[in-house]
Amino acid sequence: MTGWLLRRIAQAIATFAVAxxxxxxxxRLAPGDPLARMQEDRPMSGEEVARLRTIYGLDQxxxxxxxxxxxxxxxxxxGVSIEHGRPVTTLLxxxxxxxxxxxxxxxxxxxTLGLWLGVRQAVRHGSREDRALTVLSLAGYAxxxxxxxxxxxxxxxxxxxxxxxxxxxxxxxxxxATWLAHAVDIGRHLVLPALTLSIVTxxxxxxxxxxxxxxxxxxxxxxxxxAKGVPDRTVVWRHAWRNALFPVITLFGLWLPLLVTGSVFxxxxxxxxxxxxxxANAASGRDYPLVMGAALLAAGMVVTASLMTDLTYALLDxxxxxx
Numbered sequence: 001m002t003g004w005l006l007r008r009i010a011q012a013i014a015t016f017a018v019a020x021x022x023x024x025x026x027x028r029l030a031p032g033d034p035l036a037r038m039q040e041d042r043p044m045s046g047e048e049v050a051r052l053r054t055i056y057g058l059d060q061x062x063x064x065x066x067x068x069x070x071x072x073x074x075x076x077x078x079g080v081s082i083e084h085g086r087p088v089t090t091l092l093x094x095x096x097x098x099x100x101x102x103x104x105x106x107x108x109x110x111x112t113l114g115l116w117l118g119v120r121q122a123v124r125h126g127s128r129e130d131r132a133l134t135v136l137s138l139a140g141y142a143x144x145x146x147x148x149x150x151x152x153x154x155x156x157x158x159x160x161x162x163x164x165x166x167x168x169x170x171x172x173x174x175x176x177a178t179w180l181a182h183a184v185d186i187g188r189h190l191v192l193p194a195l196t197l198s199i200v201t202x203x204x205x206x207x208x209x210x211x212x213x214x215x216x217x218x219x220x221x222x223x224x225x226x227a228k229g230v231p232d233r234t235v236v237w238r239h240a241w242r243n244a245l246f247p248v249i250t251l252f253g254l255w256l257p258l259l260v261t262g263s264v265f266x267x268x269x270x271x272x273x274x275x276x277x278x279x280a281n282a283a284s285g286r287d288y289p290l291v292m293g294a295a296l297l298a299a300g301m302v303v304t305a306s307l308m309t310d311l312t313y314a315l316l317d318x319x320x321x322x323x
Contacts, residue, residue: 004314005311005314008307008310008311009307012303012304012306012307015303015306016299016300016303019299019303020070020073020296020299021066023292023295023296023299024065024066024069024292025062025066027288027291027292027295028062028065028288030286032286033286034056034058034082034285034286034287034288035049035052035053035058035082056079056080056082056288056289058288069292073296076089077089078092078289078292078293078296079289079292079293080289081282081287081289081290082285082286082287082288082289082290083281083282083285083287083290084287084290088289088290088292088293089293091278091290091293092275092278092293092294092297095273095274095275095278096275096297098168098272098273098274099267099274099275099276101186101190102190102193102194102197102266102267102272102274103197105190105194106193106194106197106198106201107252107255107256109194109195109198109202110197110198110201110202110205110255111205111248111252111255113198113202114202114204114205114206114209115205115209115248117133117137117202117206117209118205118206118207118208118209118210118213118248119209119210119213119236119237119241120133121133121134121206121209121210122209122210122213122214122217123213123232123236125210125214133206137202137203137206137207138203140199140200140202140203141200141201141202141203141204143199143200144200144265145196145197145200145263145265145266146265146266146268146269148196148199148200149192149193149196149265149266149269149270150269152192152195152196153165153166153192153269153270156192157192163188163189163191163192164188164189164192165192165270166270166271167189167270167271167272167273168186168189168190168272168273169182169185169186169189170185170189173185189270192270193263193266193267193269193270193272196263196266196269196270197263197266201255204251204255205248205251208247208248208251209244209247209248211247212244212245212246212247212248213236213240213241213244215244216240216243216244217236217240221239222235222239222240225239246313249309249312249313250309252309253305253306253308253309254305256301256304256305256308263276264276264277264279264280268280275294275297278290278294279291279294279295282294
């Protein structure tokens with residue numbers, strides 16, 4: 001087990017290093033000038049532009065820029081944002097909380113409701129309920145998140161006036177309000193973006209769980225348990241469900257990076273102050289340090305999610321450790 005774990009950690013580190021190199025090179029090869037937006041705000045002389053290029057290291061060859069970048073990463077220093085003029089780590093830290101909140105709420109809703117509905121579909125395979133849930137789930141999966149967000153914001157927030165449609169907090173709420181009032185306020189702002197993310201992602205969880213459980217329910221030991229008189233509920237949840245979790249664990253590893261990246265479109269539609277909207281604005285302005293910081297954070301989350309998925313597989317099925 002220890003040797004297998006060390007090999008997987010080494011592979012994860014190598015994958016992250018390759019991803020960092022590729023992202024850095026592709027970002028530098030992309031068209032556009034990172035100082036262009038600053039020149040739009042106010043005209044700058046050639047000397048000022050040259051001085052800024054020197055400050056941000058843009059006048060150096062790409063290999064020297066990467067060497068400086070790699071040294072900074074090892075020191076946990078991602079540089080200074082060109083657009084904001086603040087350390088990238090500070091900007092990312094200020095946005096990580098809202099993104100974790102949004103992504104965590106969406107994943108929690110996705111997997112609790114998605115797993116339950118997937119099991120329900122498998123148990124009622126071929127019924128009208130199964131077919132109806134299949135149609136609804138696929139319709140939600142095919143719906144663009146930005147369009148669904150706009151519809152929910154218009155219907156629930158504007159027409160019905162039930163929930164706020166922008167931001168994370170009510171600016172009119174007094175700062176000396178109780179913690180419960182602040183929590184309720186954040187929760188009301190969270191409902192629509194979390195619901196939007198969940199609706200467009202829950203179909204995958206439902207389909208994976210349904211197909212995996214249907215396959216397990218056809219195995220001989222399930223028939224034996226039913227023949228011995230074990231109640232159907234016990235057969236499904238105690239005997240079949242655990243063995244049907246493996247494909248869903250893989251899906252969870254794929255969705256886990258939502259905790260960091262969130263959804264760019266959803267965050268921008270609802271003006272949610274997360275990493276997605278920050279990275280999108282940085283990319284449009286060619287803010288190299290900030291884009292690389294957000295990309296490294298996302299890549300690290302993807303690699304970590306993959307490692308956690310493999311570790312979970314190994315704990316649930318010891319055969320994985322020997323493959």
